[in-house]
Amino acid sequence: MSDLTIQSNGFPWLTAIVFLPLAGTVLLFFLKDAAVRWVALGVALADFALSLPLWILFDPSTPRMQFAEQAAWIVSPPINYSVGVDGISLPLILLTTFLTPLCVLVSWTAIQTRVKGFMACLLVMETAMLGVFVALDFVLFYVFWEAMLIPMYLLIGVWGGPNRVYAAVKFFLYTLTGSVLFLVAILVLFFQGGQTFDILLLSRVEYSSTLQFWLFLAFFAAFAVKVPMFPFHTWLPDAHVEAPTAGSVILASVLLKMGAYGFLRFALPMLPDAAAAFTPMMVALSLTAILYGAYMALAQADLKKLIAYSSVSHMGFVTLGIFALNAQGIEGAMMQMINHGITTGALFLCVGIIYERTHSRMIADNGGLAKPMPRYATFLVIFALSSLGLPGTNSFVGEFLVLVGTFLWSKPATAIAALGIILAAVYLLWMVQRVVFELPTGRTAPTLVDLNLREFVTLAPLVVLVFWIGFFPNPVLTPMHASVNHLIEELDEADQVIAEHGTGLPDMATRRRGDAAISPCLRVSASPCFVHLSLKP
């Protein structure tokens, strides 16, 4: 598939990056407990170091998959070990490898029981997450996709808070239900797309509109739960509250991106007609999530819940940008994914740090931290400002592009989303006011000590990223352009096909794009409104 991929130049970069943490896990079991933390940190850092050349060697001028590797895995049905990265997956890979060492660091003293198992879970998790981002074969993708569930389930269920089992079950139930429908969709694609699991080949197939409709619903079930989109979000606050800090960080920073990544990688390129037709619904759900998450955050007394609901709101911007279906919207959404990973991850780290000291996550127990912990307060304020999208911080760039993209699609939608920006300032600054400012309220306040070196080192790189991306976003944006433009072209092509063949009988057969005209039974009106979606039998 030379026109779709650029083969790796000798060194199997992606295989090395994906499986290094897994190899590290094996190593862990031969070590004494005392060395586990250092080795886990070493492995995670080595993986980050290994992923940096990807970014340097990446050719931003092409939308093709780069550093590709392919090997036959199962001959019949044809399942391959096939991996590669493009501008959509590259930033997410770097985000994952960047955050894992920080997760190890923040768990240094917080995790005292079964350290070996904990670190193993973190590293297995890293392999699974990276696998999801590089997989170019649906079966491979699904294996990694499901593999993520297990370490996460364990992280919450074993090292979590008092109500951890309830949270773990809820998390498991929600995501597994989505995954099952996703698997069904993969099988349907296999049979309808020419007996292949190759994601790139399947993306080039033109599916009938009826099929797209159902496949989109199946994808939606899987991805909307992960994002999470309203109303599939209620697992998130529970999972966050019960998860250990590292679990919360991974959950918020990377796991939530899986859903958005799924929409970008599968739903849009494979099902462009359905994506366009479902846009009003997706936008409505995104806007609901933005406002709903914000109001919910306003009502929370628990810091982790507050940040969890702010995630719902922020991820609403991501899905909003994706379904603006234009370059600004999608690039903004991708920026927002990265930024949310950095900022919300950082906020969860901050909560974890204070929880270690006061053993409470309640706002009421953690007042007035500026006096006893000035450094900590500075970090928290910076991350809160980033989270509310202050210009000069990372989040502004993403939110701004998302809103520009949305504005091109619908002005009222943008106005509603802008309300979310106001509310973000309300709940975050109100939190800062109660936690950082005013008089110390906690019983333990006088004895609180400021950040130690390990904690400082954990947070400092995130602050650097906050401002670096805020003022110089181009190194992050540039690799995206080619891939996003390619995606937009495909979507436009689909639009044109719909425009040319607005009516016709449903046709369950599929053809390669460029073959005889397809006959979509989905009609997309010029004025996007879900009522116009008519599904003929």
Add this chain to the structure above:
Amino acid sequence: MFELLVILIPVLPLAAVLLNGLLGSRYSHDIAHRLGWGSVGLSFLCAVGIFVETLRTGVAREVVAYRWIFGGDLTVNLAFLVDPLTCIMMLVVTGVGFLIHLYSVGYMHGEEGFTRFFTYMNLFMVSMLLLVMGSNYLVLFIGWEGVGLCSYLLIGYYYDRVSAAKAATKAFVVNRIGDAGFLLAIFLIFVNFKTLDYTQVFAQASQLSTGMATAIALCLLIGAVGKSAQIPLYTWLPDAMEGPTPVSALIHAATMVTAGVYMIVRNHVLYDMAPVALTTVAWVGGLTALFAATIGLVQTDIKRVLAYSTVSQLGYMFLACGIGAYTAAIFHLMTHAFFKALLFLSAGSVIHALSGEQDIRNMGGLRSKIPWTHALFLVGTLAIAGIFPLAGFWSKDEIMAHAFTHGQYVLYAMAAIGAFLTAFYMFRLTYLTFYGRSRLDHHVAEHVHESPAVMIGPLVVLAVLSVIGGFPGVPPESGWFHHFLHPVTVAAGGGEEHGAGFGLVATLMVVATAIALLGWGLAHYLYSVRTEAADNLAARAPGAYRTLLNKYYVDELYDFLFVEPAKRLGVVWDWFDRTVIDGIVLGVGRLTQSGSAGSTWIEKHAIYGLINVVGYANHLAARSWRRLQSGKVHHYAAIIVAGLFILVHLILVWWSGSSGIGVASR
């Protein structure tokens, strides 16, 4: 060289921010404050250089620092535009900023967080300079939000005070409402022009429909109203007085709050195309000028009186914009920066002398104890009241004259009444603070002292500027100031008329002076001659007095209308989330579990004949929440996987039936 100087203007304070912010704890306060005021002073010198150059060449120039955001067909540079308007703003911001920084060295001496104070102040200078120097809307917006941030941080400077922390949050949130409007305006501009650069936007502006121009102008106005504390978003500014006094002088009087005025003048090309928007601006300004002045009549906190007077004076600037007197708006912005900074800083000197006392009911008779401060405050009062020939007279008179000569008699009347009230409450403040008998607490009275030279020095400079600052704008509408700004404030093809005859102009000046003197006279009568008269007046109309004292209960109204409902909505939705959505999820879970139990039962009995009756009885009996939820994942998983197999099986059968499994479908 020119480029370098331009870029240095914001970069110098930025360097001080980084040094003080990162390393400030490692060196003494002396180094920190020298970096603070030194960097701003150097910026001022650079600005003077740029100003001289612009004066010589008379051309607007753009300086690009680097490409900032680039996505789709949107490209935004971090770039600066240097034209006469920018020059004036730069000079005011860095000049007044420098003096206030210098003053702060004395005022903040010995405060905890001294270095933090200078870091924030310098960060404010950086943001404000980006705001006035940016060559596109997004750089303006970074500055816009940046000054908001610094305002937030500095209002909350005494963060362990609950009132300060609350005021800080309030200021930021109210500003955010304006910012949302501003953002929408930016999007509208981008959609219509495909660029965010001023020069390109203004060049193409004539192609815009009136409706679109009005929409953009009104969205911008929302932003301006928030930042410049106009009706209905003015409520944050009086509370912002919780910050240290130099902050009130720099941010909440001289510079930041005038950003809205700057923005409107900068975008006057768009406003000129939207008469509805312009009229709105004029009325917002006129109403605010009058409304805030009435509240200022009865306030008892020295800084709050000045705060309401700031809101009121900003109203004059908006009024000027709304009637097309853009130059007059910038002129008043400049003179106001001089005399209001002077007033705030002298008020700070009073507070400093009285060990923190701010209530004018506990002052009086300070004239002899702190003579320098008294003289300086008096100059400020004369200037703001519009006494000939001080700075405030010229700029305020020009606005009022413009309204009159352009037939806006109602607005003129509002401005005139406002001017009367201004003179009254400012002289009331002066009399209550400096004259009459001393009402000081005797502990305080023992320690009254004049401020050090480092504080009085900058005040003297500001006092001189408050006296002579109006002369560049003389004669009205055709002074040096107007000629300098002419290329910016006058749209291509149009022009500010110079039609009013000398006689009319002179008459209006006399009227304006008479109004100011009348206000002074009344204050003199009530607060110096018959001191009990004011109390009698308040007693005779208690309802009106209390309404004014409580600021028309607007804060309470907003709390009732917006803040409380928002909090309650959050609580209601939280309940909805936990009961309804989770109820559905858990209900489905429970249903699945029963189904799972049933199917497993059949499997175990019918197929394998293995019975574990006890276990199942236990399971079915387990009604408690915990038991229901714990340890049963395998059941869910089992039923889900079983369902999956059935589905997969059905699909395989279905598709193989239609297309034949194993046969390539292509």
